[in-house]
Amino acid sequence: MGIARLADVIKEEAAEAVNSFPLRQYRDRVIALDASIAIYQFRTAMPKLFNRNGENISHLQGLFYRTLHLLENGIKPVFVFDGRPPDLKQPLLARRAEAAGARRDAAESRRAENLPRPLKQDCETLLSYLGVPYVQAPAEAEATCAALVKSGKVWCTATEDMDALPFGSLRLIRHLSSKKNCEVEEISLPDILQKLGMTQEQFVDLYILLGCDYCGKIWRLGPKKALKLLQQHGTIEQVLQNIDPQKHPLPANWDLEGTRRLFLQPEVADPGRITLEWRDPDPEGLVRFLAHEKHMNESRVCQRLQRWQEAQSKPREAQPKQRVPREGRRQRKLGEFFPASKRARPPEVPGPRPSRKRQKLQVGTPGEAGSPDPGK
DNA sequence: CTCGTCC
DNA sequence: TCCTCTGACTCAAGACGAG
C-alpha cells in the first residue's frame, strides 16, 4: 500500500539515496531475502508446474534457479521465513482473505499469509542441499532482515517491499532477479534520512501517514502534505494539532502507538545468536531431492548444476564482457552427479531432513562476527 | 532479443 | 487556476534456452 507511495517520495525528495549497481558489485556480500515473498512470487507469477504426482513445484524450481544464480555471482544469500503476523496486521489479512474468498473458494482464502507447512519444509530441504542458510523470524521477516543488517551480519535486504526501511534496514536492494544485465537498485536509509532531514522515528511516522499495512491512513492527507507537515512539526501528534480534524478524519481503530512500536521495537530473531554458514551445493543430493523425489525434469536439474559447476571452476573474474561462445556450453552428461544408483530414493514423506548437510543456524555462539566490510 | 516452455 | 488526493481501471509478476 504505502509501498508505491514511499518509493515515489524517495525518488522525488531523496533521489540521491537511490543508486543502481551491477550485480557483480555484490560479490562476497551477505544478502538477506524474504523467503515467503520470493516463494509466493514463484507460485503466482509462474504458470503452475505440476509433477507427476500432481504437486505444484513452481516454488522449488524458482528457488533452485534463483539461488544458484545468486551463488554464481558470488553472493551469500540468507533466506528469512515469516513467523506469526502481528496482531495489527489481522484486519489487513482479513480484508485480503475476504476479497479472495469473494471470488475464490474459502479454502484458498484461508491460506492467509503463512506458507503451508509442507511447502516451507520443501524449501528448507532445498536450501539445505544448496548449502544456503535460512532463519526463522518470530514475526515479520522484513523486521528480522533489518535487524540482521543493523547487526552487521548481513550487508543488505533484498526485497520489493519497502517495509524493510521503516524497520531500519540500512540498505535495501530491489529488482534482484535473474534477468540478464541485471542492474540492482540500492536504497540507502541513512541517505534518505539525511536528505529528508528526519530521524528514524520521524521516518516511521511518515510511513504511517503514507498508509502502511498496519493501520489506516488519514483521509486526504497524501504524500506531499504528509512529508511537508512532518518536516514542519516533527511528529504525527503535532501534525494533528495543525490540521482541521473535520477535513482530515482519523481512521477507525487507529493504533498509532502500536504501529510505531511495531516498527521501532519489532519482534525479531536475535542476530547475536545466529550463525550463518555457507557450504558448496550438494549436486547429488539436489538431483535426488528435486528429480527423484519431487520429479522435476532430471536433465534440467543436471544441466543447471553443470552450468553452476563450470562457473565455479572458472577464474573469479571472467564475467565482464567475455561472452562464452556458443561452443562453450557443453551438453549434458547426465550420469555425472549420481553415479550411485537411482534406486536409493528417499522416503516419500518429508521425514527427517537430510542429516548430513544439516543447515546451521545454531543458536548459541555469536560466531565470528564476520561482518561484511562496510568499505565500499 | 523475442518468444515459447518448464511439469 | 493549479496542486493534490482518491478511486477505478489494466496488466504482469520467473527463469530458461531455442531460434
Next chain:
DNA sequence: TGAGTCAGAGGAC
C-alpha cells in the same frame, strides 16, 4: 497482489 495509468473532486493559493 501491486504497480502503472487516467479520470475527477476537494482544497489551496
